Amino acid sequence: MxxxxxxxxxxxxxxxxxxxxxxxxxxxxxxxxxxxxxxxxxxxxxxxxxxxxxxxxxxxxxxxxxxxxxxxxxxxxxKGNVQLLSFDGELRIQRAIAERIVFDERLQAAKELIDECLTEWTVDARPEIALLVQDAFRVDSAGNIRTGNVLALKRLAIEDERWKRAMEAIGDAVQVVGSTSYVRFYRRQANGSYQALSLDLSGV
Known part of the structure; x- marks a missing residue:
């Protein structure tokens, strides 16, 4: 020593x-x-x-x-997001607890099933879906999948059985690795919008 x-x-x-x-x-x-x-x-x-x-x-x-x-x-x-207002509506407090999620290896199975669907469907028939899928599986600057974009695919009403299995695989692949909690304070301005009080409490 x-x-x-x-x-x-x-x-x-x-x-x-x-x-x-x-x-x-x-x-x-x-x-x-x-x-x-x-x-x-x-x-x-x-x-x-x-x-x-x-x-x-x-x-x-x-x-x-x-x-x-x-x-x-x-x-x-x-757990859960809560918003509290003062009686006169001038002050607002917002409590939020956001879970951090990642995907495990089952996301690759979902991607394979989705690719099968896209291969069979003509691009001219469903170009918007192809664009959504391509954007969903694009990684960010840190090389991570954008979880929000992938989960947004589950909102698409597509009846193809392979697509349904892919959405099930996406759901199963979600892993919660932690959460971030914060409370924010706002005051209403003359124009009716709320301005946040500058306090970064998420990191403490």
Missing amino acids: TDTTIPAGHRRDAKGRLVPEAQIKPIDRTRDELVHELYVKAEALNKAMREFKLAAFADIAAFVDLSAGEYGVSLGGN
């Missing part, structure tokens, strides 16, 4: 070397102090935002349960 003890009158630089403080330029000391000072403040703000987010989610969940209790029902868990 590396000895992390720093002798009095020295500082460790970015390369791990011990440097006498007397040899450190004033501008480097000032920069070091600024970086540490701002980071400590940012860390405290991050903690406060995290605590606020947890409290906001808890308060919203408690209110949803209270509202459901008015109708004699009980709502379990925190």
Whole structure:
């Protein structure tokens, strides 16, 4: 294990070397102090935002349960999107929980079945479907399938049995790998639109 003890009158630089403080330029000391000072403040703000987010989610969940209790029902868990408005409609709070999904190997089986359908159907007869399929299986800049485009194929009313099996394979291929939750705050503007309060709570 590396000895992390720093002798009095020295500082460790970015390369791990011990440097006498007397040899450190004033501008480097000032920069070091600024970086540490701002980071400590940012860390405290991050903690406060995290605590606020947890409290906001808890308060919203408690209110949803209270509202459901008015109708004699009980709502379990925190899933689902909720929108709350102030009495005068000036303020709006939106809670959303979005699941992150990927497709497993069964997506390839679906693609094969869809390709069979497209091969048999003439392009002139159904060009819009061919375009939809080509766009659905196009990958993004990171090389990932656009899940929303693939799932949109399930909304097409096509009675071909191969197509139906392909849509079933797509459904089976969906794997939930996590979720992102956020709460957003809005104030109504003079023109009637709502402007979001600038808070990025999704990452804390």
